[in-house]
Amino acid sequence: MIYTPCQKGFVYETPRSIDLGRLVVECGLYPMWEWNPEKREYDYSFRPQTMRPVSEYLKLQGRFGHLHAEHIANLQKFANQQWQMMGVQLPEALVKAADPKNQVNMAAAAEAEAVAQTL
Numbered sequence: 001m002i003y004t005p006c007q008k009g010f011v012y013e014t015p016r017s018i019d020l021g022r023l024v025v026e027c028g029l030y031p032m033w034e035w036n037p038e039k040r041e042y043d044y045s046f047r048p049q050t051m052r053p054v055s056e057y058l059k060l061q062g063r064f065g066h067l068h069a070e071h072i073a074n075l076q077k078f079a080n081q082q083w084q085m086m087g088v089q090l091p092e093a094l095v096k097a098a099d100p101k102n103q104v105n106m107a108a109a110a111e112a113e114a115v116a117q118t119l
Helices: 014-026 054-058 069-085 092-097 107-118
Strands: 034-036 041-043
Touching: 014 054, 054 069, 069 092
Parallel strands: none
Antiparallel strands: 034 041
């Protein structure tokens, strides 16, 4: 299975394709693994050099502009579960990022909320 960013669907700057592919792994949203046919099990021994919060991946793409802090925190919780499934010790920053109080709305969500307050 291969992760391939789609510039038109993801709404991002084309030169950032490699960055997005790297970030999705570093954020824990797309774990890297190998299937070991002899042992009939997955090998999750790959570890990225850097573990990043999900928000770093999301903010580069227009398709996520509508997300509120709660959505981002839920995605971080999912990514944290992925890391834990692979046996990775979570840094405190990623644990904290799973709390909506430690997240901010994406730009479009913040703008929509401001408009809603005026109605």
